[in-house]
Each structure stands twice: as C-alpha cells, then as structure tokens.
Amino acid sequence: MSAIAEGFRGFARYLGGVMGADAYQKYLEHHVASGHLGPPMTEREFWRDRTDRQDSNPQGRCC
Amino acid sequence: MASMPGGRARTADEDLDLTPDPLLPPTAVDDAVRETEESRWTPTKIAIWAAIALLGGVAWFMLAIIRGETVNAIWFVFASVCTYLIGYRFYSKVIERYITRPNDRRATPAEYKADGKDYVRTDRNVLFGHHFAAIAGAGPLVGPVIAAQMGYLPGTIWIIIGVVLAGAVQDYLVLFFSMRRGGRSLGQMAREELGVIGGTAALVATLLIMIIIVAILALVVVNALGESPWGVFSVGMTIPIALFMGVYLRFLRPGKVMEVSLIGFVLLMAAIIGGGLVADTEWGAAFFHLDKVTIAWGLIVYGFIAAILPVWLLLAPRDYLSTFMKIGVIVMLALAIIVVRPEITVPAFSEFASRDNGPVFPGALFPFLFVTIACGALSGFHALISSGTTPKLIEKERQTRLIGYGGMLMESFVAIMALVAAISIDRGLYFAMNSPAALTGGTVETAAAWVNSLGLQGVNLSPELLSQTAANVGEESIVSRTGGAPTLAVGLAHIMQQFIGGTALMAFWYHFAIMFEALFILTAVDAGTRVARFMLQDSIGNFVPKFKEASWRPGAWLCTAIMVAAWGAVLLMGVTDPLGGINTLFPLFGIANQLLAAIALSVCLAIAAKRGSFKYLWIVALPLGFAAVVTITASFQKIFSPVPAVGYFANNAAFSKALADGKTEFGTAKTVAAMEAVVRNTMIQGWLSVIFVVLSIIVIVTAMIATVKAFQNEAAGVAHTDHEDPAVPSRSYAPAGLIPTAAERELMAEWNRLPAELQLEKSAHH
Numbered sequence: 045m046s047a048i049a050e051g052f053r054g055f056a057r058y059l060g061g062v063m064g065a066d067a068y069q070k071y072l073e074h075h076v077a078s079g080h081l082g083p084p085m086t087e088r089e090f091w092r093d094r095t096d097r098q099d100s101n102p103q104g105r106c107c
Numbered sequence: 108m109a110s111m112p113g114g115r116a117r118t119a120d121e122d123l124d125l126t127p128d129p130l131l132p133p134t135a136v137d138d139a140v141r142e143t144e145e146s147r148w149t150p151t152k153i154a155i156w157a158a159i160a161l162l163g164g165v166a167w168f169m170l171a172i173i174r175g176e177t178v179n180a181i182w183f184v185f186a187s188v189c190t191y192l193i194g195y196r197f198y199s200k201v202i203e204r205y206i207t208r209p210n211d212r213r214a215t216p217a218e219y220k221a222d223g224k225d226y227v228r229t230d231r232n233v234l235f236g237h238h239f240a241a242i243a244g245a246g247p248l249v250g251p252v253i254a255a256q257m258g259y260l261p262g263t264i265w266i267i268i269g270v271v272l273a274g275a276v277q278d279y280l281v282l283f284f285s286m287r288r289g290g291r292s293l294g295q296m297a298r299e300e301l302g303v304i305g306g307t308a309a310l311v312a313t314l315l316i317m318i319i320i321v322a323i324l325a326l327v328v329v330n331a332l333g334e335s336p337w338g339v340f341s342v343g344m345t346i347p348i349a350l351f352m353g354v355y356l357r358f359l360r361p362g363k364v365m366e367v368s369l370i371g372f373v374l375l376m377a378a379i380i381g382g383g384l385v386a387d388t389e390w391g392a393a394f395f396h397l398d399k400v401t402i403a404w405g406l407i408v409y410g411f412i413a414a415i416l417p418v419w420l421l422l423a424p425r426d427y428l429s430t431f432m433k434i435g436v437i438v439m440l441a442l443a444i445i446v447v448r449p450e451i452t453v454p455a456f457s458e459f460a461s462r463d464n465g466p467v468f469p470g471a472l473f474p475f476l477f478v479t480i481a482c483g484a485l486s487g488f489h490a491l492i493s494s495g496t497t498p499k500l501i502e503k504e505r506q507t508r509l510i511g512y513g514g515m516l517m518e519s520f521v522a523i524m525a526l527v528a529a530i531s532i533d534r535g536l537y538f539a540m541n542s543p544a545a546l547t548g549g550t551v552e553t554a555a556a557w558v559n560s561l562g563l564q565g566v567n568l569s570p571e572l573l574s575q576t577a578a579n580v581g582e583e584s585i586v587s588r589t590g591g592a593p594t595l596a597v598g599l600a601h602i603m604q605q606f607i608g609g610t611a612l613m614a615f616w617y618h619f620a621i622m623f624e625a626l627f628i629l630t631a632v633d634a635g636t637r638v639a640r641f642m643l644q645d646s647i648g649n650f651v652p653k654f655k656e657a658s659w660r661p662g663a664w665l666c667t668a669i670m671v672a673a674w675g676a677v678l679l680m681g682v683t684d685p686l687g688g689i690n691t692l693f694p695l696f697g698i699a700n701q702l703l704a705a706i707a708l709s710v711c712l713a714i715a716a717k718r719g720s721f722k723y724l725w726i727v728a729l730p731l732g733f734a735a736v737v738t739i740t741a742s743f744q745k746i747f748s749p750v751p752a753v754g755y756f757a758n759n760a761a762f763s764k765a766l767a768d769g770k771t772e773f774g775t776a777k778t779v780a781a782m783e784a785v786v787r788n789t790m791i792q793g794w795l796s797v798i799f800v801v802l803s804i805i806v807i808v809t810a811m812i813a814t815v816k817a818f819q820n821e822a823a824g825v826a827h828t829d830h831e832d833p834a835v836p837s838r839s840y841a842p843a844g845l846i847p848t849a850a851e852r853e854l855m856a857e858w859n860r861l862p863a864e865l866q867l868e869k870s871a872h873h
Contacts, residue, residue: 056365058232058233058236059236059365059431059434060364060365061229061230061233061236061237062233062236062237062240062430062434063364063365063368063427063430063431064237064364065362065363065364065365067224067227067362068362070223070227071223071224071227072223073223074221074222074223074227075223078221078223087361087362088361088362090361090362091356091357091361091362092357092361092419093224094224095357095417095418095419095423096417096418096419097224097225098418098422098423099417099418099657100657100658102418102634102637102638102640102641103241103492103495103496103634103638104317104488104491104492104495104631104634104635104638105241105244105426105429105492105627105630105631105633105634105635106241106242106243106244106246106482106486106488106489106491106492106631107244107245107246107320107324107482107486107488107631107700
C-alpha cells in the first residue's frame with residue numbers, strides 16, 4: 045500500500061516537474077547556493093516576475 | 108592551431124582548458140571506462156537486442172508483407188517501438204560519437220549561466236517530459252490521418268524510418284548546437300553560420316512559415332467546430348476556464364500549478380459534459396450553431412486579443428492545461444490501443460497510392476505523402492523549440508541524446524497512435540469525412556453514393572452508417588468534416604468506447620478528443636502569434652529603433668495586428684475556398700514545415716562541417732537532401748504542374764479561362780463569385796509557394812557554400828571560427844540516459860558522498 049502511495053507521489057512529483065510547478069523551489073535553491081546578496085523574491089513576486097518576463101520573451105509552442 | 112581574426116579557433120576537446128576542481132570527484136565518466144562499457148556485449152545484452160530485432164522484424168513482416176484481410180493494431184506498436192529502440196541505441200550513438208561529440212567535463216548553459224529562472228539545471232527525465240510536451244501538439248495527430256488516404260503502409264514507413272534518420276537527427280543536432288551556444292535561437296545561429304544573406308532569408312522564411320502554420324492549424328479547429336454547437340460550447344468554455352486559472356494563480360494562490368491544473372481539468376470535463384446538455388436544448392443548439400466563417404472571424408478576433416493580453420491571464424494557464432491534457436491523452440491513447448488492439452481493414456496501399464487525384468489531398472505519393480506527414484517524421488518547427496528553452500535547462504551535455512533524439516521518437520510514436528486510431532474506422536466513413544463538400548455533396552445520401560462510386564475495394568457505405576455515427580458522437584453531420592481532427596476523434600471514440608463506457612460514452616470521447624486538439628492548437632495560435640509579432644518587431648526595429656522596445660504598446664499592437672491579419676487572411680481563404688480548404692492548403696502547411704526543417708538541417712550541416720566532421724557529414728546531408736528534394740519537388744509541382752488539381756497556377760489558368768469564356772460555374776465552383784475566389788486563392792497560394800521555395804534554396808545554397816569553405820579551410824590547414832560559448836569546466840555530475848550504467852552509478856555515489864558545502868545546488872532528482 046505504501047509502495048503504491050509512494051509510486052503515486054513520485055508520479056505527481058514528476059508531473060509537477062514537467063509542468064514547471066517546482067520552479068520557485070528551484071529558484072530558492074539557486075538563490076541559497078549562489079550566495080546572492082539580499083533576500084530572495086517571495087513566492088508571489090517570483091511567479092509574477094516569471095509570467096511578466098514571458099510577456100517580452102515569448103516561447104513558441106509546436107504544431 | 109592558429110586563431111582566426113574575429114573569432115576563436117576550433118579546438119579539439121583535449122586542448123580546452125577544462126582544469127577540474129581538485130576537490131571535486133570527476134565530472135564525467137572516464138572515456139576509456141565508458142568505451143569498454145559500451146562495447147562490452149554480455150550474453151544477456153545480446154539476447155535482449157536479438158529479441159528486440161526479431162520482434163521488430165516480425166512486426167514489419169506482418170505490416171508490410173502479409174496480405175491478410177485485416178492486420179492487428181498491435182503490430183504497429185511493436186514495429187515502431189522496436190525500430191525506435193534500435194535507432195536510439197545504435198544510430199543516435201553514431202551521431203553522438205562522430206557529429207556532436209559531447210563532453211561532460213564542460214559545463215552546460217544551465218550551469219555556467221545559472222540564474223534560477225531561465226537557466227536552471229533540470230533532471231533529465233523531467234526535462235524529457237517538458238521538451239516532449241513543448242514539441243508535441245496537434246501536428247502529429249492530424250497529418251497521419253490525412254495521409255491515410257494512400258493506405259497505412261506508406262505513412263507508417265515514413266513516420267518510423269523518417270524519424271530515425273531525419274526528424275530525431277534534426278532535433279538532436281539543433282538542441283546540441285544551440286546548447287553549445289548558450290541557448291541561441293535558430294535564427295541567430297543561421298545568421299552567424301550562413302552570413303547576412305542566408306541568415307536574412309532564414310529569418311523571413313521562418314516568419315512566413317509561422318504564419319502559414321498558424322493559419323492552417325486554425326483552419327483545422329474551424330473545420331472541427333463548424334456547425335457543431337457542442338464543440339463550440341465546450342471549446343469556448345476553455346477561455347473563461349483559463350482566465351479563472353490565471354487569476355487564481357496570480358492573486359489567490361500563486362505557484363500552486365498542480366492544484367490549479369487539476370481544478371482546470373475538472374472544469375474542462377464539466378464543460379464537455381455540459382456542452383452535450385446545452386447542445387440538446389433548443390436555445391443552445393440555436394445559439395452555438397455557428398457557420399465556419401463566423402467561427403473563423405471569432406478566432407481571428409480572439410487571436411488578436413489573446414496575443415496582447417498579459418501572459419499570466421490567458422497564455423500561461425492554458426499552457427498548463429494543455430500540457431496536463433497532452434500527457435494524459437497520449438498515455439490514454441497508447442493504453443487503449445494496447446488493450447483494445449483493434450483490427451485494421453484498411454489496405455496497406457490504397458487505390459490512391461498510385462494516383463495523383465485523391466480526394467483528401469491531391470498529388471502523387473512522392474512527394475506529397477512526405478509533406479502531408481510532417482510532424483511525427485520530420486518537423487522543422489521543432490528546431491524553433493529545440494533552440495531556445497530546452498537547451499537552457501540541460502544538466503549535462505550527454506543528456507542531449509535522450510532529450511533531443513529520444514523526445515522526437517516519442518512524438519513519432521504519437522503519430523503512429525493517431526494513424527492507428529484513424530484507420531480503425533470504416534474506410535467508407537473515412538472518405539466521406541475527409542473529402543470536401545464539393546465532392547460529397549454534404550448530405551448522407553449524396554456522400555454515401557459518391558464514396559461507393561469511387562470503386563474502393565471492400566467499401567460499401569450506407570447513408571445509415573453516416574447518420575448513425577453522427578448521432579453516436581453527438582453531431583448533426585459528419586460528412587465532409589475535413590482537417591483530420593474529427594476523423595481522429597471518431598477513431599478515438601471508437602477505440603475508447605470499447606475500452607470504457609460503450610456506445611453511450613462515444614459522444615463524450617469524441618468531444619473530449621476535439622477539445623484537446625482545439626486546446627493544443629489554440630495554445631499554438633497564441634504563442635505563434637506572439638513569437639511572430641516579436642520577430643516582426645525586431646525586424647522593423649532595424650529601421651525604426653522604437654519598434655525594438657517590447658513594452659512600447661503601439662508598436663506591439665500594430666505588429667500583432669499585422670501578424671493576425673496575415674494568418675487570418677489565409678484562414679478565411681481556406682474556410683471559404685470552394686475547392687475545400689484543407690485539400691488545397693494542407694500541402695502548403697507540410698511544404699512550409701519541411702522547408703523549415705531543410706533550413707535547420709542546413710545550419711546544422713554548416714556547423715558540423717566547421718567542426719571538422721567531414722567523414723560523417725552524410726548523417727546530416729542525408730535528411731537534408733531528402734527534405735530538400737521532397738519539398739522542392741512538391742513546390743515545383745504546386746507551381747508548374749499542368750494538372751489543375753495539383754498545380755496552383757494551372758488551376759488559376761483553368762478558372763480564369765472559364766471566367767473569360769463567360770461560364771457561370773466550373774468544376775466544383777458553382778457561382779461566378781466562387782470561381783473568382785478560386786482565381787484569387789490559387790494566385791496567392793502559388794506565389795506563397797514561389798517565395799518559400801526561393802528563400803529555402805537561398806538558405807540551402809549558402810549552407811553549401813559554408814560547408815565547402817569549411818572543407819577548403821580544413822584542407823589548407825586554416826582554423827575555422829566557431830561561435831560556441833567559451834568552455835567552462837563543469838562542477839556537477841548527472842548520468843546521460845534514462846537508466847544509469849554501472850560506471851555512472853559509481854560516479855553518482857561518489858558525488859553523493861561529497862560534503863554538502865562542496866556540492867552545487869542539486870537539481871530536483873526524482
């Protein structure tokens with residue numbers, strides 16, 4: 045049973061990775077590891093910044 | 108090696124200054140260890156590969172040689188998967204060894220440019236899914252359906268062999284070369300490698316090709332939704348659902364991507380079920396019953412608004428929804444085909460395989476089959492995705508083979524699944540659905556009579572089957588629903604109802620399929636318009652600098668309007684075309700896509716030559732040559748063919764003459780206005796073909812010149828300039844393939860033992 049739950053969680057994590065749901069977490073990891081000055085963006089700021097940058101840097105989707 | 112002025116010399120990997128950090132374990136598996144591991148053939152390994160080869164061989168034999176009454180769909184799965192495995196294990200290794208030559212001691216852009224936002228090291232398996240979701244869309248679901256006119260075998264061979272030797276090669280090479288250049292776009296690489304003329308031609312061609320591709324994708328949606336209240340309602344509901352998701356993510360719960368995607372998915376299902384209920388009511392049927400021209404105008408207005416709205420409001424949430432659906436749908440389709448294993452009654456080669464007057468698309472098998480199936484076998488559009496986002500996320504150079512080559516194999520598999528779904532329906536039904544209304548007459552009686560008059564072997568279509576199928580899928584009529592999407596939806600509903608739910612759920616499955624195709628396409632339309640707008644702004648910006656400012660509203664809106672007007676005009680032309688829009692425009696879509704592939708492969712050829720891979724240049728030259736021959740032949744036939752059904756100008760001349768002779772109807776055009784429309788459309792389509800082919804020939808020729816120059820430089824001992832980013836030593840390690848090898852596991856263990864403060868931040872490992 046726990047193996048099934050673990051498998052399901054693993055799949056959900058994978059799907060989340062593919063969709064980019066873990067982007068903020070990765071940003072934080074990068075922020076810590078690179079020893080940036082100043083506090084990191086909050087989660088709200090980060091996602092705002094992310095979509096706003098896409099406004100001026102669009103990516104194509106395939107046919 | 109001497110250095111050339113203005114650029115760095117091409118240097119062999121061993122000359123690079125990649126002094127590793129002495130505190131860190133090795134950042135790559137030792138070359139000698141890897142070599143022995145790869146070349147050691149244990150009995151188990153030999154047995155496995157022999158079994159794969161044998162199974163694949165048997166499957167191909169069943170598909171290609173055995174001529175029974177029927178063939179089981181499972182053979183398509185075995186033939187494709189075994190061929191992919193062999194291509195991946197052996198052919199892509201050859202490309203890796205002789206053309207790309209990845210070096211894991213070098214840092215990737217995700218490492219040396221890491222910013223936590225655009226450049227982020229991403230686990231290879233996650234990135235595989237991400238890249239696949241970015242390249243796969245409606246293309247591989249539509250082309251194979253239309254190509255099924257010729258029988259199943261030509262399409263199957265081209266999809267499977269084409270991807271191994273051409274499509275996956277292009278994706279892999281573009282991904283790798285762009286990664287070495289910090290994630291530069293195809294257009295930038297073309298300018299650097301081919302010079303101003305080649306680069307400009309590539310840019311203009313890319314822009315035009317994007318317009319055509321967006322227009323024809325939009326045409327597929329319009330054809331699927333025309334006169335379908337259910338479809339219009341449920342697809343229309345995706346807009347408020349996406350807006351809600353956008354607001355939710357922006358203001359209510361930022362970053363809860365999975366949560367909002369699940370909510371969106373549930374709402375989407377509700378919209379499909381609700382669509383059935385609404386279409387059953389009198390007011391719903393009246394209100395959402397729209398003709399194709401109205402829907403086309405709606406789509407044009409929508410396209411403009413969607414492209415100027417902020418990304419967070421519409422594009423980003425719909426992107427999540429589309430990715431979510433894409434993965435779900437593809438898993439579902441594969442499972443259903445494996446579980447249900449439908450029997451296929453379509454012949455390997457149909458009566459139309461040897462003729463050039465097929466009703467679904469005109470023209471002979473060569474070259475038109477190879478342009479009709481673009482995505483799934485070789486798709487130039489992928490070059491735009493493979494250069495750009497994905498290269499900025501790669502962890503290690505060796506992983507490009509899994510992501511670039513492997514990702515495209517996966518898309519090819521989707522194309523095979525779509526082909527199987529489409530050919531599992533009755534053949535008479537297929538032709539009644541995919542032939543233009545001008546031929547079928549639009550009613551079940553005329554369509555059945557027309558299909559039966561074709562003299563197709565084993566086809567005896569009754570009007571009852573047509574009306575019964577339409578009733579089952581909840582549509583008023585399925586006659587002349589061209590564009591591929593409705594046929595795939597019927598095929599999918601046909602397979603899925605045997606899997607879950609029976610006939611009662613067929614209508615749900617049909618509209619589910621229409622919904623996800625529309626979702627993919629609308630996302631592609633939004634994003635395509637935006638990308639094209641930026642390309643135009645950038646180009647105009649060279650003359651009027653103000654246009655380069657992305658935030659300057661008037662410029663952005665003007666350029667968006669120009670782009671929407673351009674694809675909107677082509678869309679309306681297709682919708683109103685008396686000859687049947689898909690029939691005349693789809694070849695143009697395929698030609699455009701394959702010409703883009705030829706451009707991408709030309710750039711790869713020039714780069715590979717400058718890297719000194721002369722002996723193995725055929726790996727790039729082979730798909731380039733094939734794509735060039737196919738598309739240039741197809742273009743020439745479209746331009747010069749004297750057969751009116753094939754040649755745009757021949758058709759133009761025939762209709763012009765009829766008008767001059769004072770005729771009031773000609774062929775399938777029943778009025779003077781329709782005849783004038785044909786004259787106008789064929790002229791535009793003809794000139795578009797001319798422009799495409801001229802631009803592409805310029806690009807190919809400049810690439811040839813660059814290649815020859817590289818060869819001469821090599822012979823004269825002059826070093827080449829390369830445009831790669833400087834090599835930086837890597838400070839991390841990750842295995843290359845799906846399953847780590849013994850040596851890779853050993854190295855991973857070594858890295859895991861490293862004290863935390865010495866490790867780079869870890870990318871999420873799953």
